[in-house]
Amino acid sequence: MELKKIIKSRELTVGLVMIGLIVFFSLSSERFLTTNNIKNILLQVSSIGVASIGMTMIIITGGIDVSAGSILGIVAVTLGKAATNGFPAWLSIILGILVGLALGSVNASFIALLGIPPIIVTLGMMSLLRSLAYTFLGGRWIASLPGAVRWMGLGKILNVPVPIWLTIILVAYFSYFMRYRPLGRYIYAVGNSLEAARVSGVDTKRILFFVYALAGLMYGIAGAIVVGRAGIVQTNTGNNFELQVIAATVLGGTSILGGKGTIVGSILGSLLVAVLSNGLILLNVPALTEGLIIGVLILGSVAIDVIKNRGEE
Amino acid sequence: MKKLWVYLLIGIVMLLTVSAFATYKIAFIPKLVGIPYFNAMEAGGKRAAKDLGVEFIYTGPTTDSVAKQIEIIDNLITKGVDAIAVAPNDPAAITPIMKKAKEKGILVLTSDTDGAEGVRELFVNQARAKDIGYTVMDVVAELMDYKGKFAIVSGGPTAWNLNTWIMYLQQRLAEYPDIELVTIRYAGEDVQRAVDVGLSVIQAFPDIKVIVGMNSTSAPGVAEAVELAGKVGQIWATGITVPSMMKEHMKKGSVKKFVLWDPENLGYLTVWAAKYLLDGNEFPANTPIDVPGIDTKPIYYPETKELVLGPPLVFTPENIDKYNF
Numbered sequence: 001m002e003l004k005k006i007i008k009s010r011e012l013t014v015g016l017v018m019i020g021l022i023v024f025f026s027l028s029s030e031r032f033l034t035t036n037n038i039k040n041i042l043l044q045v046s047s048i049g050v051a052s053i054g055m056t057m058i059i060i061t062g063g064i065d066v067s068a069g070s071i072l073g074i075v076a077v078t079l080g081k082a083a084t085n086g087f088p089a090w091l092s093i094i095l096g097i098l099v100g101l102a103l104g105s106v107n108a109s110f111i112a113l114l115g116i117p118p119i120i121v122t123l124g125m126m127s128l129l130r131s132l133a134y135t136f137l138g139g140r141w142i143a144s145l146p147g148a149v150r151w152m153g154l155g156k157i158l159n160v161p162v163p164i165w166l167t168i169i170l171v172a173y174f175s176y177f178m179r180y181r182p183l184g185r186y187i188y189a190v191g192n193s194l195e196a197a198r199v200s201g202v203d204t205k206r207i208l209f210f211v212y213a214l215a216g217l218m219y220g221i222a223g224a225i226v227v228g229r230a231g232i233v234q235t236n237t238g239n240n241f242e243l244q245v246i247a248a249t250v251l252g253g254t255s256i257l258g259g260k261g262t263i264v265g266s267i268l269g270s271l272l273v274a275v276l277s278n279g280l281i282l283l284n285v286p287a288l289t290e291g292l293i294i295g296v297l298i299l300g301s302v303a304i305d306v307i308k309n310r311g312e313e
Numbered sequence: 314m315k316k317l318w319v320y321l322l323i324g325i326v327m328l329l330t331v332s333a334f335a336t337y338k339i340a341f342i343p344k345l346v347g348i349p350y351f352n353a354m355e356a357g358g359k360r361a362a363k364d365l366g367v368e369f370i371y372t373g374p375t376t377d378s379v380a381k382q383i384e385i386i387d388n389l390i391t392k393g394v395d396a397i398a399v400a401p402n403d404p405a406a407i408t409p410i411m412k413k414a415k416e417k418g419i420l421v422l423t424s425d426t427d428g429a430e431g432v433r434e435l436f437v438n439q440a441r442a443k444d445i446g447y448t449v450m451d452v453v454a455e456l457m458d459y460k461g462k463f464a465i466v467s468g469g470p471t472a473w474n475l476n477t478w479i480m481y482l483q484q485r486l487a488e489y490p491d492i493e494l495v496t497i498r499y500a501g502e503d504v505q506r507a508v509d510v511g512l513s514v515i516q517a518f519p520d521i522k523v524i525v526g527m528n529s530t531s532a533p534g535v536a537e538a539v540e541l542a543g544k545v546g547q548i549w550a551t552g553i554t555v556p557s558m559m560k561e562h563m564k565k566g567s568v569k570k571f572v573l574w575d576p577e578n579l580g581y582l583t584v585w586a587a588k589y590l591l592d593g594n595e596f597p598a599n600t601p602i603d604v605p606g607i608d609t610k611p612i613y614y615p616e617t618k619e620l621v622l623g624p625p626l627v628f629t630p631e632n633i634d635k636y637n638f
Contacts, residue, residue, distance in 0.1 A: 029517070031516055031517060031519075034516075036516060036542075037513075037516050040509070040512045040513060040516060043509070043512075044509040044512075047505070130375060130376075131375060134346070134347040134375050137347065140349060140352065141348070141349050141557070141558070143533075143557050143558050143560070143561060144560065144561045154541075226505050229505050229508055229537075230504035230505040230508060230534070230537065231504075231533075231537055231561070232504045232530075232533055232558065234348070234502075234503075234504060234530065235347035235348065235375075236345075236347070236348075236376070236502065236503075237504075239376070239502070239503070240501075240503075277509075277510075277513070278513045278516075281496070281498060281510065281513040281514060281516075281517050282513065282516065282517040284495070284496050284517065287470060287497065287498050287499050288470055
């Protein structure tokens with residue numbers, strides 16, 4: 001990437017804002033920059049970060065997925081039900097993740113094969129799956145999950161929690177994928193101009209299918225992390241989750257108009273929100289200002305994005 | 314002509330029989346269906362309906378939607394019921410629709426959360442806000458041996474009932490000179506968020522002795538946070554939630570006591586009170602009332618038209634296994 005491009009990128013803006021916040025919080029509280037607290041922040045980011053990998057690709061194609069939270073809910077229900085009905089922990093986790101992939105593929109079929117606009121398909125799925133989660137649980141929450149099934153949330157490898165490993169590995173691989181693999185490049189091409197991509201011989205249906213199905217898989221993994229961390233499956237697990245993921249993605253520079261954005265940017269976006277909410281607690285800033293500050297950040301960054309792009313066209 | 318008279322007679326007899334066998338239709342609309350708390354209320358309502366010989370209708374939105382709740386009440390009015398009891402998601406927004414119901418001759422009540430003031434006939438209250446706030450504060454004080462710091466993680470910052478409980482908790486706090494409330498944070502209705510907020514609070518105030526979760530998701534969330542932070546034995550988690558969410562944490566040692574009432578009894582009392590009023594009775598004022606079927610003696614306060622179930626219940630390892638909601 002040329003220097004000029006880097007300087008103009010939102011990733012840099014968000015990164016700098018975050019470094020500024022980190023410096024400010026560390027100077028204000030000696031408890032901020034500790035191993036424990038960094039772990040807390042990274043754990044808080046993990047489920048949103050993993051899901052934002054899928055959401056970033058979707059938004060780059062010019063689409064949107066508001067069913068992320070409901071898919072995560074069904075994943076949680078599947079995992080919880082399987083684990084409390086005698087399935088081995090590893091199988092319950094895999095089943096849950098596969099259900100995520102399957103539901104993502106349902107989205108993918110409607111959007112890629114039938115050509116129905118993503119907002120309509122995912123809105124429908126959002127409401128349908130939420131009712132389904134309620135029907136499956138019959139209104140009962142699952143509270144006492146066996147310890148082993150919580151591995152995706154509580155497990156540790158080399159003393160680093162599993163969710164943090166998962167986030168790092170998945171983000172690293174899919175960043176490489178988006179930048180260097182042909183399929184990754186085609187995703188940008190589809191987002192820049194679906195017609196142009198099709199004319200130049202890209203199988204746009206295949207690309208769209210891949211993106212929505214993969215997103216489902218990511219929500220599946222995120223769901224296993226959420227269940228592991230919370231230890232409870234609520235009927236409303238994942239409620240509003242899609243909003244947090246979309247917010248992180250858009251904050252991190254992915255253009256809602258499509259064609260532009262990076263996974264690293266989305267991770268920075270979710271980290272920024274997490275650092276802010278953690279830091280404000282450490283400084284004991286009144287809780288009600290937290291939503292205000294985060295809202296201003298999102299609106300401001302999207303406005304800048306729109307203005308910047310207008311200048312270029 | 315003679316035939317017509319016979320038909321008319323048969324018709325009248327049929328009408329009379331139908332009305333003699335017709336039972337009251339009493340509906341309860343929770344804030345949302347599908348959470349253990351309201352499931353317990355539903356179970357209580359069903360039990361009362363069976364005991365009292367009335368029909369119990371339980372229906373509500375799947376999210377805590379104000380508009381959906383109003384729509385459901387509107388449908389019930391069209392359907393024709395004798396009494397509507399609501400746990401409103403927005404105390405003010407349901408006033409017009411409750412007024413409409415009342416104009417159609419339907420008995421309108423609120424239960425669990427008050428609303429539609431000036432319109433509703435009765436508020437069936439689980440416990441007075443003051444008693445809840447005071448009881449939570451007393452439990453906190455006992456857990457820390459009347460000395461030290463504690464923090465609160467609540468649900469939504471605009472939840473009226475949670476804020477009222479916190480207000481009374483702080484009122485009671487004034488009577489404990491050696492106890493300090495260090496912060497109040499909010500985590501919505503999301504266990505994972507409560508875990509994250511709890512972890513940050515413990516990081517910010519490592520010397521707290523108690524952390525309180527004010528709603529059904531925050532209490533198990535902060536208990537989880539205490540366990541994750543490795544503070545079992547140093548910090549007690551407590552709060553207001555259903556026992557099924559806390560059982561596991563009691564076993565792990567992060568929770569010793571927490572507070573709630575019995576929502577099953579509350580559901581029972583709601584249906585019982587509706588039938589009592591439909592029968593044309595009036596509650597005796599300010600004295601404990603015998604309600605067969607529940608194990609507290611509710612009191613009616615005529616000045617606010619509320620029927621209070623009784624004092625809150627403190628759950629301990631000794632009594633928790635008696636409750637399965």
